[in-house]
Amino acid sequence: MPEKVRELSRVKEIGFMGKVTASLSHEIKNTLAIINESVGLMGDLLRRDAPDDWPPYSRLTNLMGSIEEQVQRSAAIVKRLNQFAHSMDKPLVDLDLNETVNQTVLLAQRFATLRRVNLETQLESKPLHLLSDPFRLLYVIFGFIEGAINCSPKEAEVRVKTARSGERFQVTITDQGTVEADKIRALVSASPSAEGEQGESDLALLAQTVEALGGTIAAEQGDGGLNKVVLSFPASMPVI
Amino acid sequence: MAEYRVLLVDDEEEFVSALSERLMLRGIEVDSALNGEEALARLVEKEFEVVILDVMMPGLGGLEVLRQIKSTHPNTQVILLTGHGATREGIEGMRLGAFDYLIKPVDIEEMLEKMKEAAKTARTG
Numbered sequence A: 001m002p003e004k005v006r007e008l009s010r011v012k013e014i015g016f017m018g019k020v021t022a023s024l025s026h027e028i029k030n031t032l033a034i035i036n037e038s039v040g041l042m043g044d045l046l047r048r049d050a051p052d053d054w055p056p057y058s059r060l061t062n063l064m065g066s067i068e069e070q071v072q073r074s075a076a077i078v079k080r081l082n083q084f085a086h087s088m089d090k091p092l093v094d095l096d097l098n099e100t101v102n103q104t105v106l107l108a109q110r111f112a113t114l115r116r117v118n119l120e121t122q123l124e125s126k127p128l129h130l131l132s133d134p135f136r137l138l139y140v141i142f143g144f145i146e147g148a149i150n151c152s153p154k155e156a157e158v159r160v161k162t163a164r165s166g167e168r169f170q171v172t173i174t175d176q177g178t179v180e181a182d183k184i185r186a187l188v189s190a191s192p193s194a195e196g197e198q199g200e201s202d203l204a205l206l207a208q209t210v211e212a213l214g215g216t217i218a219a220e221q222g223d224g225g226l227n228k229v230v231l232s233f234p235a236s237m238p239v240i
Numbered sequence B: 001m002a003e004y005r006v007l008l009v010d011d012e013e014e015f016v017s018a019l020s021e022r023l024m025l026r027g028i029e030v031d032s033a034l035n036g037e038e039a040l041a042r043l044v045e046k047e048f049e050v051v052i053l054d055v056m057m058p059g060l061g062g063l064e065v066l067r068q069i070k071s072t073h074p075n076t077q078v079i080l081l082t083g084h085g086a087t088r089e090g091i092e093g094m095r096l097g098a099f100d101y102l103i104k105p106v107d108i109e110e111m112l113e114k115m116k117e118a119a120k121t122a123r124t125g
Helices: A003-047 A057-086 A095-113 A135-150 A181-188 A201-211 B013-025 B034-046 B063-072 B088-095 B108-124
Strands: A093-096 A119-121 A128-131 A157-166 A168-176 A216-221 A227-234 B005-009 B030-031 B048-053 B075-084 B100-103
Touching: A003 A057, A003 A095, A003 A135, A003 A201, A003 B013, A057 A095, A057 B013, A093 A095, A093 A135, A095 A119, A095 A135, A095 A157, A095 A168, A128 A135, A128 A227, A135 A157, A135 A168, A135 A201, A181 A201, A181 A216, A181 A227, A201 A216, B005 B013, B005 B034, B013 B030, B030 B034, B034 B048, B034 B063, B048 B063, B048 B108, B063 B075, B063 B088, B075 B088, B075 B108, B088 B100, B088 B108, B100 B108
Parallel strands: A119 A157, B005 B030, B005 B048, B048 B075, B075 B100
Antiparallel strands: A093 A128, A157 A168, A168 A227, A216 A227
């Protein structure tokens, strides 16, 4: 990968880290806000001078249940954040592509929800072990999922599927969006440039990272106007 | 009689429910909406002095809702709810005419103070 492209990729990877951590921190803030109001309301109810409704057992029980749910929700979000952080521990590990895709979809879920797009997975039933860079895999898969989300209309579906194809492992992202396969093929083949239109340049940079992981990209037009991007990775990424 | 009418807009239903009840216990008339489209529909049905508006919501985002409120209900004062302070959304919101912003999780006394000032501004135009 040429030095300038490597530098551009580095900038985008850092941007990806920022985007994901900001999203997760926002989700945590929402759970804290619910906990905060629930506790506040419990205090308000207990301080009320209402002898007919004292103590307000059922209300307090409901609020405590809500707090417990939000604590569990927060714990799940922090777990995702922790897994994301640890994806940067080592540049080459033995991983299960299904788990990586699952992790990526969880990270992308909020972005899909904000655009009212349904994000679904269809994972291969058996583990798909490959030797690769966990962070960069997350980065490229997320990038293509995000692209599909951003060009999809409301209530549309983006589907992420894993499969084995001979000695290679595939991640297929299918969407009903407005950017067709021909355009995607052109964008991923283009030379990455800092001056390029955002989004278009991003795809070219993602393509370079896929290539560095030993992967290939195919864009196809499926039945019913579906767009399909197929990322194909080897069992072992090339080591430089 | 309630001091003023508030529309609370946030996609987190439990947050809206708990906060609405807390405000009602303090004598404030509260209505709520779980998304931007619902909020705009409520504003057609009824006048509100103050809107508490979450910035990040699915579908019609908070800033677009703010833009539409300032266009159709210029006297209604909007207080934004944001996860962080001086973000792009917070700054843009103030530029679009938001009265102020609050950072989640909110301090209810701080919120009450800002709502009171906002309601006063709404009435005096």
